[in-house]
Amino acid sequence: MQSRYYTITEYPTGLPREAIFALCEEALPDLREGEVRVRNTWLSVDPYMRGRMSGVRTYIDPFELNAPLQGAAIGEVVESRDSRLKPGDKVRHMAGWRDIAQLPAQDAETLPAFKVPEQAYLGVLGMPGMTAWSGLNRIAEMQPGANVLVSAASGAVGSLAVQLAKTKGGTVVGIAGSQDKLDWLESRGIEAVGYRDKSADELTQDLQRACPEGFDVYYENVGGVILEAALNCLRTYARIAVCGMIARYNDQGESEGPRNIANILINRVRMEGFIVFEHWDHYGEFLDEVGPLVERGEIDYQETVENGLERMPAAFLRLFEGSNRGKMLVEL
Amino acid sequence: MQSRYYTITEYPTGLPREAIFALCEEALPDLREGEVRVRNTWLSVDPYMRGRMSGVRTYIDPFELNAPLQGAAIGEVVESRDSRLKPGDKVRHMAGWRDIAQLPAQDAETLPAFKVPEQAYLGVLGMPGMTAWSGLNRIAEMQPGANVLVSAASGAVGSLAVQLAKTKGGTVVGIAGSQDKLDWLESRGIEAVGYRDKSADELTQDLQRACPEGFDVYYENVGGVILEAALNCLRTYARIAVCGMIARYNDQGESEGPRNIANILINRVRMEGFIVFEHWDHYGEFLDEVGPLVERGEIDYQETVENGLERMPAAFLRLFEGSNRGKMLVEL
Numbered sequence: 001m002q003s004r005y006y007t008i009t010e011y012p013t014g015l016p017r018e019a020i021f022a023l024c025e026e027a028l029p030d031l032r033e034g035e036v037r038v039r040n041t042w043l044s045v046d047p048y049m050r051g052r053m054s055g056v057r058t059y060i061d062p063f064e065l066n067a068p069l070q071g072a073a074i075g076e077v078v079e080s081r082d083s084r085l086k087p088g089d090k091v092r093h094m095a096g097w098r099d100i101a102q103l104p105a106q107d108a109e110t111l112p113a114f115k116v117p118e119q120a121y122l123g124v125l126g127m128p129g130m131t132a133w134s135g136l137n138r139i140a141e142m143q144p145g146a147n148v149l150v151s152a153a154s155g156a157v158g159s160l161a162v163q164l165a166k167t168k169g170g171t172v173v174g175i176a177g178s179q180d181k182l183d184w185l186e187s188r189g190i191e192a193v194g195y196r197d198k199s200a201d202e203l204t205q206d207l208q209r210a211c212p213e214g215f216d217v218y219y220e221n222v223g224g225v226i227l228e229a230a231l232n233c234l235r236t237y238a239r240i241a242v243c244g245m246i247a248r249y250n251d252q253g254e255s256e257g258p259r260n261i262a263n264i265l266i267n268r269v270r271m272e273g274f275i276v277f278e279h280w281d282h283y284g285e286f287l288d289e290v291g292p293l294v295e296r297g298e299i300d301y302q303e304t305v306e307n308g309l310e311r312m313p314a315a316f317l318r319l320f321e322g323s324n325r326g327k328m329l330v331e332l
Numbered sequence: 333m334q335s336r337y338y339t340i341t342e343y344p345t346g347l348p349r350e351a352i353f354a355l356c357e358e359a360l361p362d363l364r365e366g367e368v369r370v371r372n373t374w375l376s377v378d379p380y381m382r383g384r385m386s387g388v389r390t391y392i393d394p395f396e397l398n399a400p401l402q403g404a405a406i407g408e409v410v411e412s413r414d415s416r417l418k419p420g421d422k423v424r425h426m427a428g429w430r431d432i433a434q435l436p437a438q439d440a441e442t443l444p445a446f447k448v449p450e451q452a453y454l455g456v457l458g459m460p461g462m463t464a465w466s467g468l469n470r471i472a473e474m475q476p477g478a479n480v481l482v483s484a485a486s487g488a489v490g491s492l493a494v495q496l497a498k499t500k501g502g503t504v505v506g507i508a509g510s511q512d513k514l515d516w517l518e519s520r521g522i523e524a525v526g527y528r529d530k531s532a533d534e535l536t537q538d539l540q541r542a543c544p545e546g547f548d549v550y551y552e553n554v555g556g557v558i559l560e561a562a563l564n565c566l567r568t569y570a571r572i573a574v575c576g577m578i579a580r581y582n583d584q585g586e587s588e589g590p591r592n593i594a595n596i597l598i599n600r601v602r603m604e605g606f607i608v609f610e611h612w613d614h615y616g617e618f619l620d621e622v623g624p625l626v627e628r629g630e631i632d633y634q635e636t637v638e639n640g641l642e643r644m645p646a647a648f649l650r651l652f653e654g655s656n657r658g659k660m661l662v663e664l
Contacts, residue, residue, distance in 0.1 A: 223594060242597045257589025262555060265574045265605035273597035 001028050001037070005068040005098035006312050011055050015320055021313035024068075028102050031081045036108055038075035038091060038101045042119040043309075043330040045316040046071065046127065046156070048275075060275070071096035072127055074118050080105065092121050099309050099332055114291045123327030124160055124294050124301035125287065131276040132160035132219075133286045135241035139274045140217040142239075147171045147211050149230055152221035153190065154181035154302075156327040157243065161219045162190045163299050164290065173210045175203075175226060177322055184325070188300060195226055200259075203229035219243065220271075228258040231269075240271040302326025333360050333369070337400040337430035338644050343387050347652055353645035356400075360434050363413045368423075368437045370407035374451040375428045375641075375662040377403065377648040378459065378488070380607075392607070403428035404459055406450050412437065424453050431641050431664055446623045455659030456492055456626050456633035457619065463608040464492035464551075465618045467573035471606045472549040474571075479503045479543050481562055484553035485522065486513035486634075488659040489575065493551045494522045495631050496622065505542045507535075507558060509654055516657070520632060527558055532591075535561035551575065552603075560590040563601075572603040634658025 004025045012020055031037055049071060052063045063069055073096035077089040082105030085091065091108040095101035111121055123129065135157075136142045148165040152158040153174025162174045166189055173191040176182055185192035191210040195203055207229055208214075214235040220227060220242045230240075264271060293299050304324035306315040311330055318324045336357045344352055363369055381403060384395045395401055405428035409421040414437030417423065423440040427433035443453050455461065467489075468474045480497040484490040485506025494506045498521060505523040508514055517524035523542040527535055539561055540546075546567040552559060552574045562572070596603060625631050636656035638647040643662055650656045 227593070228589070257560070257591045257593050259589045261559070261589050261593075264603060265607075268605045268607060268610070270602065270604040271596060272602040273600045275597075275600060278600070 001100060002026070003028050003098055003100040003102070004309060006309075007066050007069060008053055008063060009066060011062075011065070012053055016050070016053060016317065018313050018317065023310065028100065031079055031102065034082050034104055034106070035102060036077050036082055036085050036091075036105045037079040038073075038093065038095070038103070038108060039078050040073045040075035040096065040099055040101055040332055042074040042122055043096045043312060043332065044072040044122040044127070045312065045319060045328050045330065047319050049316065050320070060277075068095070069097035070094050072122050073101065074111070074122055075101060077108075085110070090118055092126070097312060112287055112291065114295045116294050119303065119329055119331070120294060120301070122329060123156060123303060124299055125291060127276055128156040128327055129160050129290055130279070130283055130286050131157045131243055132164055133290060134276055134279040134282065135219050135243045135274065136161060136164055136217065138279055138282065139241035139272050140219065140239035142168065142217050145169045146216035147173075147213055147235070148217040148219065149173045149175070149207065149211070149215040149233070150219040150221070151175045151226045151230070153185055153192075154325060155221065158219070158221055159184075159302060159326050160299065163188060165217070165219075166190060167293070170216070171211045171213070173207065173215070181325070184302075198225070200225045200228040200232075204232040207233045214238070217241070224256070228260055231258055231260045231263045234263065234267050234269055236267050238267060238269045240269060242271060242273040243276075304328050306330045308332065333432060334358070335360050335430055335432040335434070336641060338641075339398050339401060340385055340395060341397060343394075343397070344385055348382070348385060348649065350645045350649065355642065360432065363411055363434065366414050366436055366438070367434060368409050368414055368417050368440055369411040370405075370423060370425065370427070370433045370435070370440060371410050372405045372407040372428065372431055372433055372664055374406040374454055375403065375644060375664065376405065376454040376459070377644065377651060377660050377662065379651050381648065382652070392609075400427070401429035402426050404454050405433065406443070406454055407433060409440075417442070422450055424458070429644060444619055444623065446627045448626050451635065451661055451663075452626060452633070454661060455488060455635060456631055457623060459608055460488040460659055461492050461622055462611070462615055462618050463489045463575055464496055465622060466608055466611040466614065467551050467575045467606065468493060468496055468549065470611055470614065471573035471604050472551065472571040474500060474549050477501045478548035479505075479545055479567070480549040480551065481505045481507070481539065481543070481547040481565070482551040482553070483507045483558045483562070485517055485524075486657060487553065490551070490553055491634060491658050492631065495520060497549070497551075498522060499625070502548070503543045503545070505539065505547070513657070516634075530557070532557045532560040532564075536564040539565045546570070549573070556588070560592055563590055563592045563595045566595065566599050566601055568599050570599060570601045572601060574603060574605040575608075636660050638662045640664065
């Protein structure tokens with residue numbers, strides 16, 4: 001059986017050009033004992049993948065040039081040489097960026113039983129949802145009633161972080177760009193603050209207006225000017241969960257740092273970086289809490305869907321244009 | 333009885349001029365029930381006091397203009413209307429910047445019984461020692477064998493932080509300015525790195541040479557370029573204890589922030605600000621650990637001493653010139 005997959009032929013500097021992505025085809029070898037073959041139905045593209053398109057170590061190993069790219073995917077088992085999985089089983093695994101995946105059965109996980117569309121396990125009940133939940137609960141140790149600020153608040157992670165925070169009370173403020181994103185936030189009961197064309201001081205004033213008491217938790221997705229403004233609006237003992245800084249992923253030079261880092265001392269703030277993969281042993285806890293909310297329709301998770309394997313590079317690049325809403329997916 | 337005390341007549345901007353300090357005299361009222369009168373013998377000056385000379389709230393209340401300044405002091409009880417203290421008792425309290433203090437007995441603490449000079453309770457066994465210990469142990473949660481970086485490593489706090497870190501093994505690197513400070517660090521088995529006239533990149537290289545494995549703990553006293561260099565030299569899960577940023581105390585404008593704050597994410601670093609006063613309930617634990625080391629002469633604590641109440645402003649201002657070594661004190 002043939003498998004078509006994407007690779008990159010060089011490490012990009014700055015925003016990747018579509019030309020570095022190459023669609024290749026290979027004949028899959030026969031299945032070995034313990035392996036399964038999976039027909040992928042949904043492929044995930046995520047900002048963290050930009051960090052792997054680099055010879056430089058960040059917090060995850062770089063992608064190998066000319067080898068299949070990797071990423072989360074949902075698919076259906078079509079052939080199995082392992083007793084744990086049989087044809088027809090729906091699974092999630094990391095052999096994305098391709099149509100047919102062949103992998104050890106132990107690396108494929110049967111989808112949980114919630115009554116939700118299967119692609120939810122790539123988004124609201126997958127890595128982005130788990131990232132939102134881990135940052136709030138495991139890193140920032142959010143308490144009921146806490147005031148929470150979330151940047152990139154309409155993105156795949158941020159849109160879940162604001163809603164999960166809102167279920168625990170307190171004022172929740174989301175920072176976003178375009179008017180439709182701000183409107184969506186307001187529709188969910190979130191105080192929406194736009195960041196476009198604002199200096200750190202202007203953004204500080206808007207955040208202070210939205211939450212005069214200040215924030216107990218800042219869910220940091222962005223860096224730059226927004227981090228500086230957030231540092232001006234924290235309460236004593238605030239916690240900052242640093243989950244990603246998309247504004248920097250394509251930076252070639254160095255960007256300006258927050259000039260008010262001393263606020264960490266003044267307010268005895270704790271700021272901590274994390275990557276969700278290191279918290280995966282708590283995935284069950286996350287599912288127990290968030291799965292029922294999603295099943296009952298209480299979380300509005302949005303998706304932007306492209307169709308066909310050939311759209312993978314374009315879908316990935318849309319993440320950096322800000323033109324997607326919620327989770328960016330490719331359906332095969 | 334007369335008491336002579338210092339006050340400030342205006343809030344300074346930038347480095348305070350000596351002219352804002354005024355030496356005043358008042359007749360003390362009769363002692364009330366529960367009060368003691370103390371003849372101060374040693375007065376402390378500390379960098380954090382600059383933060384109180386400001387109408388702006390930092391992490392501690394501002395000093396009141398034209399009222400006696402406050403600060404740690406050691407003295408001898410000369411009169412008491414409280415059963416807990418009697419004339420001749422040696423105490424520590426916060427009514428410094430004056431020769432004779434009158435205060436509630438409950439605000440004066442009898443000196444512990446270690447065989448050390450009494451002024452040690454203002455330095456190595458007082459606030460600076462407790463600050464060093466709390467940052468390493470309670471904030472950075474330093475483990476045995478950890479590699480530790482300390483900035484301002486010859487200062488009152490830093491010189492104790494490097495020595496306490498060294499008792500637990502691992503590579504300890506101290507950053508300091510002048511050659512005699514660097515020599516002192518080397519004499520204590522600490523890797524010494526000078527920061528003068530170095531860019532963040534140059535300092536990064538020097539730190540990497542001093543500790544190629546990288547640091548598990550960064551004891552942050554300074555901010556600015558040094559913080560940026562330190563952020564380049566951290567191991568995964570490193571902890572930064574932010575105990576003060578003396579470089580900023582006299583800043584009038586904003587200073588440049590670290591351009592590499594994203595390293596907090598990449599290395600899953602935890603950075604946390606603290607003030608020692610909030611950890612004072614652990615003072616007994618600190619004394620149990622560090623008191624015996626000091627008594628046995630295993631900690632080299634240095635003092636710079638000025639003589640006479642009139643020298644208080646000058647002693648305070650020396651903190652910002654970098655001309656003191658170790659704990660800055662005034663003996664009366």
